[in-house]
Amino acid sequence: MYNHANLVTSCLESIARIQFRPLEVIVIDDYSTDESFQVAKLYMDQNFLNKGIKYQIRRNPQNYGPGKSLNIALQLARHTHIMAFASDDVYIPENVDKVLGYFSGYNVHWLINEGFTHQLDQIHGERVRNFLSQGPKKLLKHLYTNLGFIFVQSTIIAKVILRKIGGWDADRETSEDWSLTIKITKHLIEQGIKYHYTDIPVFIYRDHPGNSYKNTPLQVTRIINCIDKYVPAKYGITLKNREVLAHLTGLWNEYRHVLFELNAIKRSKAYAAILILRKLKNRFNIFDKVFAFGRRVVTITKSVFTKKHIKAYLRCLATTFGII
Numbered sequence: 091m092y093n094h095a096n097l098v099t100s101c102l103e104s105i106a107r108i109q110f111r112p113l114e115v116i117v118i119d120d121y122s123t124d125e126s127f128q129v130a131k132l133y134m135d136q137n138f139l140n141k142g143i144k145y146q147i148r149r150n151p152q153n154y155g156p157g158k159s160l161n162i163a164l165q166l167a168r169h170t171h172i173m174a175f176a177s178d179d180v181y182i183p184e185n186v187d188k189v190l191g192y193f194s195g196y197n198v199h200w201l202i203n204e205g206f207t208h209q210l211d212q213i214h215g216e217r218v219r220n221f222l223s224q225g226p227k228k229l230l231k232h233l234y235t236n237l238g239f240i241f242v243q244s245t246i247i248a249k250v251i252l253r254k255i256g257g258w259d260a261d262r263e264t265s266e267d268w269s270l271t272i273k274i275t276k277h278l279i280e281q282g283i284k285y286h287y288t289d290i291p292v293f294i295y296r297d298h299p300g301n302s303y304k305n306t307p308l309q310v311t312r313i314i315n316c317i318d319k320y321v322p323a324k325y326g327i328t329l330k331n332r333e334v335l336a337h338l339t340g341l342w343n344e345y346r347h348v349l350f351e352l353n354a355i356k357r358s359k360a361y362a363a364i365l366i367l368r369k370l371k372n373r374f375n376i377f378d379k380v381f382a383f384g385r386r387v388v389t390i391t392k393s394v395f396t397k398k399h400i401k402a403y404l405r406c407l408a409t410t411f412g413i414i
Contacts, residue, residue, distance in 0.1 A: 117177070178300070192288065237313065254277060
């Protein structure tokens with residue numbers, strides 16, 4: 091929880107309506123600068139004990155980031171299974187009861203469920219269901235070749251697995267959910283354990299000004315770092331290329347007066363992309379790492395990259411920004 095004083099009460103209200111027992115709630119306040127800690131503690135003190143819900147609330151001595159905060163909660167957890175949840179989202183309590191009952195009745199180590207966006211569209215949908223239906227080995231390849239597409243707040247995970255894989259990546263500049271799903275899937279393959287999927291929506295993702303996905307520079311940094319740490323090199327180049335561009339789309343749309351420069355891509359010359367990246371870097375002061383990667387993609391032609399790679403990169407740029 092970080093600076094969610096205006097959102098955390100409705101989150102906790104949705105948890106209070108869950109009937110499943112035993113239930114323990116652990117709240118980690120990541121050094122919020124608003125009243126999040128006080129609001130959360132007051133609500134739990136007034137509403138959880140009389141409902142038979144055990145709870146703990148801790149405040150970090152400094153802002154650690156989501157991964158390290160989740161690991162603190164993991165160490166405090168006393169029950170056998172974990173649902174990691176964001177304080178700016180809300181549960182659908184009757185559906186949580188259903189999946190918790192399913193989980194406790196079967197020997198399941200990782201249960202992936204559905205969720206809703208704030209517009210009530212499915213979070214995962216048909217595409218993710220297709221990935222999940224193909225088994226852990228193919229799922230791992232999909233995780234290596236697609237931006238993390240499983241929302242961890244929709245899942246239930248055996249605590250023993252989380253501890254064996256070292257929990258979440260504690261680096262605030264690495265995607266904690268994507269890296270976690272990669273680590274879990276690898277562990278399941280190594281141990282010969284299966285995951286399960288239900289199409290039951292268990293939470294609603296809420297849109298608000300503080301959503302982390304709206305911080306494009308941070309999101310691109312976290313993507314690149316996750317790829318560098320967890321994705322085999324043979325998959326990393328294509329993935330970086332596509333995902334970095336996708337996250338830069340928002341920045342380009344913000345600064346429409348530079349879009350005319352993309353017409354240079356129509357000439358299919360590699361230097362055009364370099365010039366565009368340099369102009370963006372100078373004009374908008376976006377961090378060096380993205381543009382160093384972009385320059386590398388379009389300039390190395392004799393070893394790792396062929397003309398085919400460069401043309402694909404340029405097509406990706408052009409398609410992403412609506413030039414062709």
